[in-house]
Amino acid sequence: MISASMGSSTVPAKKLALKINGIDTDVVLCAYDDHFLVIVTQIGAMGTILHARKEEGVSINPTFTVSVIFGKRDEPMVVACARQLIEHVSNxxxxxxxxxxxGLKDHSMETLKGIVSAVIENRLW
Structure with a gap:
């Protein structure tokens, strides 16, 4: 695994190059003032883009919303990956x-678990 901080930017960021489920995977994490951005690619392109957030309300139990902005809308495991990450951010x-x-070649559960683990281990929140 290679990890580097992108130091010249005013936005805190990390870049990782690792193998997930045997596939070369690049990960970029950025902590903007109003959002976290996580880019994971095995194909050298952005892929499906999702937006995940915690709903503010009076309920004791938090509610999370995940929506697909661009890309494949019929992949529940990709949505589950985003949901796990936003729950971790909130927690x-x-x-x-x-x-x-x-942007994945492999959408298996093992790959998505590996992505969640790598992002959480290197989180900026």
Missing amino acids: CGSSRPLVLSL
Whole structure:
């Protein structure tokens, strides 16, 4: 695994190059003032882009919304990946929404679990 901080930017960011489920995978994490951005690609392109956020309300139990902005809308595991990440963001005390881009060759559960683990291990929240 290669990890580098992109230091010259005013936006805190990390870039990772790793193998997930045997496939070369690039990950970029950015912490903007109003959103977190996570880009994961195995194809060198953005792929499906999702927006995930915690709904603010009076309910004791938090509600999370995940929507596909661009790309494949019929992949429940991709939505589940975004939901796990926004729940983790929220559990760590941040209320910022998440924009997640997944450009994947492999959409298996093992790959998506590996992505969630890698992002959480290298989180910026």
